[in-house]
Amino acid sequence: MKILKRYNYLIILCIFSIxxxxxxxxxxxxxxxxAIVMAVGVDKVEQDFEVTIQVLLPSxxxxxxxxxxxxxxxxxxxxxxxxxxxxxxxxRIGIAHCKVFVVSDSTKDxxxxxxxxxxxxxxxxxxxxxxxxTPESSKEFLKTSKDLENSLYFAVNNNAYNKTYIDSVxxxxxxxxxxxxxxxxxxxxxxxSLGDAKDLGVFGFSSSSSGxxxxxxSSSSSGxxxxxxxxxxxxxxxxxxxxxxxxxxxKILDLSPDQTKKLNMLIPENKRGYxxxxxxxxxxxxxxxxxxxxxxxxxxxxxxxxxxxPKITFKLRxxxxxxxxxxxxxxEKQLESDNTYLTKALKEKTQEKIKEDSREIFNLIxxxxxxxLKVYSSFYKFKNKEFKKYLKTLENKEEYLQGIDFxxxxxxxxx
Amino acid sequence: MKxxxxxxxxxxxxxxxxxxxxxxxxxxVSLVCKQNGYIAxxxxxxxxxxxxxxxxxxxxxxxxxNFKQILEQIFGKAFSKIILILYALLFxxxxxxxxxxxxxxxYESLYEELKWYVFTFCGMFVMFIVCTKRLRVFARLIEVIFxxxxxxxxxxxxxxxxxxxFSEIFPILENGIKDxxxxxxxxxxxxxxIVMVILFGNVKISKNFSKKVFLLIALTIVxxxxxxxxYYCLYANTAIIQKNSIANIVEIIPYSSDFxxxxxxxxxxxxxxxxxEACLMIYCAMTxxxxxxxxxxxxxALLISFIFILIAIFIFDFNIAAIIQVNIKxxxxxxxxxxxxxxxxxxxxxxxxxxxxxxx
Numbered sequence: 001m002k003i004l005k006r007y008n009y010l011i012i013l014c015i016f017s018i019x020x021x022x023x024x025x026x027x028x029x030x031x032x033x034x035a036i037v038m039a040v041g042v043d044k045v046e047q048d049f050e051v052t053i054q055v056l057l058p059s060x061x062x063x064x065x066x067x068x069x070x071x072x073x074x075x076x077x078x079x080x081x082x083x084x085x086x087x088x089x090x091x092r093i094g095i096a097h098c099k100v101f102v103v104s105d106s107t108k109d110x111x112x113x114x115x116x117x118x119x120x121x122x123x124x125x126x127x128x129x130x131x132x133x134t135p136e137s138s139k140e141f142l143k144t145s146k147d148l149e150n151s152l153y154f155a156v157n158n159n160a161y162n163k164t165y166i167d168s169v170x171x172x173x174x175x176x177x178x179x180x181x182x183x184x185x186x187x188x189x190x191x192x193s194l195g196d197a198k199d200l201g202v203f204g205f206s207s208s209s210s211g212x213x214x215x216x217x218s219s220s221s222s223g224x225x226x227x228x229x230x231x232x233x234x235x236x237x238x239x240x241x242x243x244x245x246x247x248x249x250x251k252i253l254d255l256s257p258d259q260t261k262k263l264n265m266l267i268p269e270n271k272r273g274y275x276x277x278x279x280x281x282x283x284x285x286x287x288x289x290x291x292x293x294x295x296x297x298x299x300x301x302x303x304x305x306x307x308x309x310p311k312i313t314f315k316l317r318x319x320x321x322x323x324x325x326x327x328x329x330x331x332e333k334q335l336e337s338d339n340t341y342l343t344k345a346l347k348e349k350t351q352e353k354i355k356e357d358s359r360e361i362f363n364l365i366x367x368x369x370x371x372x373l374k375v376y377s378s379f380y381k382f383k384n385k386e387f388k389k390y391l392k393t394l395e396n397k398e399e400y401l402q403g404i405d406f407x408x409x410x411x412x413x414x415x
Numbered sequence: 416m417k418x419x420x421x422x423x424x425x426x427x428x429x430x431x432x433x434x435x436x437x438x439x440x441x442x443x444v445s446l447v448c449k450q451n452g453y454i455a456x457x458x459x460x461x462x463x464x465x466x467x468x469x470x471x472x473x474x475x476x477x478x479x480x481n482f483k484q485i486l487e488q489i490f491g492k493a494f495s496k497i498i499l500i501l502y503a504l505l506f507x508x509x510x511x512x513x514x515x516x517x518x519x520x521x522y523e524s525l526y527e528e529l530k531w532y533v534f535t536f537c538g539m540f541v542m543f544i545v546c547t548k549r550l551r552v553f554a555r556l557i558e559v560i561f562x563x564x565x566x567x568x569x570x571x572x573x574x575x576x577x578x579x580x581f582s583e584i585f586p587i588l589e590n591g592i593k594d595x596x597x598x599x600x601x602x603x604x605x606x607x608x609i610v611m612v613i614l615f616g617n618v619k620i621s622k623n624f625s626k627k628v629f630l631l632i633a634l635t636i637v638x639x640x641x642x643x644x645x646y647y648c649l650y651a652n653t654a655i656i657q658k659n660s661i662a663n664i665v666e667i668i669p670y671s672s673d674f675x676x677x678x679x680x681x682x683x684x685x686x687x688x689x690x691x692e693a694c695l696m697i698y699c700a701m702t703x704x705x706x707x708x709x710x711x712x713x714x715x716a717l718l719i720s721f722i723f724i725l726i727a728i729f730i731f732d733f734n735i736a737a738i739i740q741v742n743i744k745x746x747x748x749x750x751x752x753x754x755x756x757x758x759x760x761x762x763x764x765x766x767x768x769x770x771x772x773x774x775x
Contacts, residue, residue: 008544015540019533027528120656123523125663174653181652381585 034094035086038068039145041102041138042115048074049107049115051081052139053093054100054146068146072139078118096124101131101173102138111249113180116173126173133191133244133251144194144235166264166273166294167241167257176246183380184371185248188255188263195238245370253368262357263364266314266373266408268299274323277353282345284334290346291324295415301378305386308393311405312375316354319415342414351410362406369401376400421621423554424614425628426561427695428467429635432460432607434692436639437568437661437685438516440604441646443739445654447597450584452654453643455598459605460636462755467608467632469758471625473765474615481616483706489764496707498757502612503703505753507720508603508746510696511727512738514538517689519735524659524682531733538690539721545694546701546717550617553698557691564688567681568661572642575664579648599751603742606754608632610695613702658735661685 004011039054052072071088075081086093098119107115119126134141163170169190171179179187241257255263264270275292296319304311322341325334365372379387391397419427441452448455477485486495518534545553588594621627649664650657657663665678697720704716731737 012540012544016537019537023533123527127663174650174656177656178651178653381582384586384589 033091035089035091037093037095037098039100039102039142040095040098040119041104041142042078042107043104043138044106044110045074048076049078049081050074050137050139051078051085052142053082053085054142055089055093056097057089070139070143070146078115082118095119095122098124098129101129102141103131103133104138104141105133105135105251106137108251112246112251113177113249116176119173120177126177127175129173131171131173131176131189133189135191135193140235141192141194141237145237164269164271166270166297167261168239168270169241169243169260169264180246180249182374182377184374184376186370186372187246188243188260188372189246189251190239191242191244191254192237192239193242194235197234197236200236200238245368245372247370252370253364259361259364262361263372265297265316265354266299266358266361268297271295271297275318275320275350275353277346277349280343280346280349282343284341284343285325285346286327286329289326290322290349291326292320292350293323294318294320303379303383305383305390306405308386308390309403309405310379310383310387310390311407312378313407313409314358314373315409315411317411317413318350318354319413320350321415342412347412350412354410355408358406358408362408366401366406369399371401375404417619418549418551418617419554419614420619421624421627423558424618425631426557427554427610427614428608428628428632430557430561430688430691431610431695432463432632432635433568433639434607434688434695435513435516435604437642438520438689439658439660439735439739440601441643441660442655442658444598444601444643445647445650447600448595450647450651451588451594452647453584453640454588455595456643457636457640458595459598459601460639463605463608464629464632464636466606466755466758467611467628469762470608470611471628473761474611474618475620475625476765477615478618478620479616481706482612482702485615485761489761489768499703499707501753501757502609503700503707503716505606505609505750506696506700506703507723508727508742508750510693510700510720511724512603512742513689513693513696514724515728515731515733515738516735517686517693519733520659520682520689521686522733525679531728535725535728538693539724541690542694542697542721543717546698547713550613550698553694557695560684560687560691564684567684568642569638571661571664571681572645575645575649579645580651581644581648583648583651584644600743600747602747602754603750606750609754609758610699613699 035053036056037053038056041052041054043050043052050072051074052070054068054070057069071085073081073084073088075084082093101116101119103112103115116126116131119129169188171187171189176187176189179185241260243255243260243263244251245253245255261273264273272295273293275294277290277292280288280290298317300315300317302313302315304313320342327334361373364370379390390403391400394400394403436456440456444452444455473485477488480488483495483499486498490498514535517538518529518531521534522529545556646657646660646664647654661681665681697717700720701713701716704710704719705713708716710716731741
């Protein structure tokens, strides 16, 4: 007992070593038993789900680029398809490093939450996984994006970096589920499509030439142009700033880049971007188009009830600076950087444009009954009793947006 | 001999109050209390605070008596024995719950390959070493790790607060008290200050003892409630799927990827905290068993504790859903009786005894 007391720490160390050492020595490398999935895509093919994964299969001696592969499997559900993929690869499918989840338009009639349910139940942080919608098939999308130069991760990481910009949409799986569970059950999801490199004027994407890869030519490549030149016709990721709106897990509406931008103007999280103000006329500007850079935007919602009718006023406060001026004649006055560029006319034009854009969005969400501006949540949180009374007056509570008055107030300040 | 200083006593109390509150509890409370979870936690901890008041009163009144002696003074020998056994049982349930949560947290956050028997064997071995030490050594151990753990908890919640949407707490108590009354089902996660059973007769009562204890515990209650508020504001509707709340909070913060990589430090430190709590519960159970059966040697009591934990592992197989269900359905009223009713009865009876003494 004395020896036990005297050398207790040594004894602990020995016991731990005895337990762990044989296991540690005999343990196979995690890379041998687990495939590292970088992205998952889901398509609906007839009655089945086709799951495509972009997977890193490490093999010694090869370059990083060559190790990214896309593999697909079809099954009744996502879990089964992933199980089939595991059988094919001969490894467990590890999704802890997954950064992108792509769903194609073929799944638009399915509840997206049930599609991503597999991911949510995995013991991974789904808050880091970006959700993307694509009009093409997810399979093609992931195949196209597997080359490093043409990488989806660049597009997505950029997107993540730019998630405060008004011309982009960024939503994680967690956020999507959170919004799905909210009373409005509406989410805006990023839509990224594929484009022809040649048409888009994107050159230098040569999947077969760079890195000496033998297996990385994307299936979407078409034509047989010279490598590295502008002759080659190849698909590339083309993020045009489009979006789409999901309601109750189903895709309801596609948004053009312009609509996405206008909608984002009313969302507090999107604080930065460029505003193009046309036909500005005053002492300083002569029929000019002024590009304003907005690097901060504050959105407050003022909620009120007039005779039981709810009214929501979006109070926007923009902090801008002039970024470019398009005018026939530019003199010293216009070039002077210290000049007070935010003239009354420019302010009014900016306010007018944003008000007009906002009205368009209010009509859009009202006509489609899509509460992407979290109107329900705002009233429910801050005008709970009155809003409940209002809801009681409605025949169809789902159409609560129809009776709500929308307004917008814009204040533009110099940065 | 008094083995624990006032400061060490307070740290033990805070550790037991915080222990399991940041693991699965925020997530499951959100299911019942929604965005009012932080108020429910505040109410629960406030009730505990009142119970602490009773214990502090009894401790100050009988500074040299241990828990068994105080119980015997109030309830007599036979009842005391029963009460001590009940206390030991509750501590064992809490220890088993803490031990299993510890494994699950380690398994899910850091080490997926970890086999339960390796964890159980190693964990119990270290527990054996820790729990056979004197209370003073145990208190020092807690003293050493406490501030590091506290620092990282505050850091993670403070950073979480920078990105939380605080409008998520509205509407506050939409349905009145109904929104928070559901917390009664989670009573097993409360009643933290019954760890005082090991402190009776062992604390060096310093100047301003009550003031220090109440102030620091009140601060803990406020901080825990605020942390819950941050948690609900961060996750809102998805709080229910964020089982490892403390670990996930650092992951959600959109800072650089370099920062995310330190999340393992928080996981690791939290594992220390959980392990200390499991040890603390076993220590309390051992003490109650030794008091009940008048045994000087604590080793048999320790072995009984280990057997109890092993049985719990075999029954529940680290199935957190099953553990939570049993705790809520079958043990919540048992916990309420032990944690709240007995201390209240102790207070009432001690007043009666005092009054009788005055009369005689």
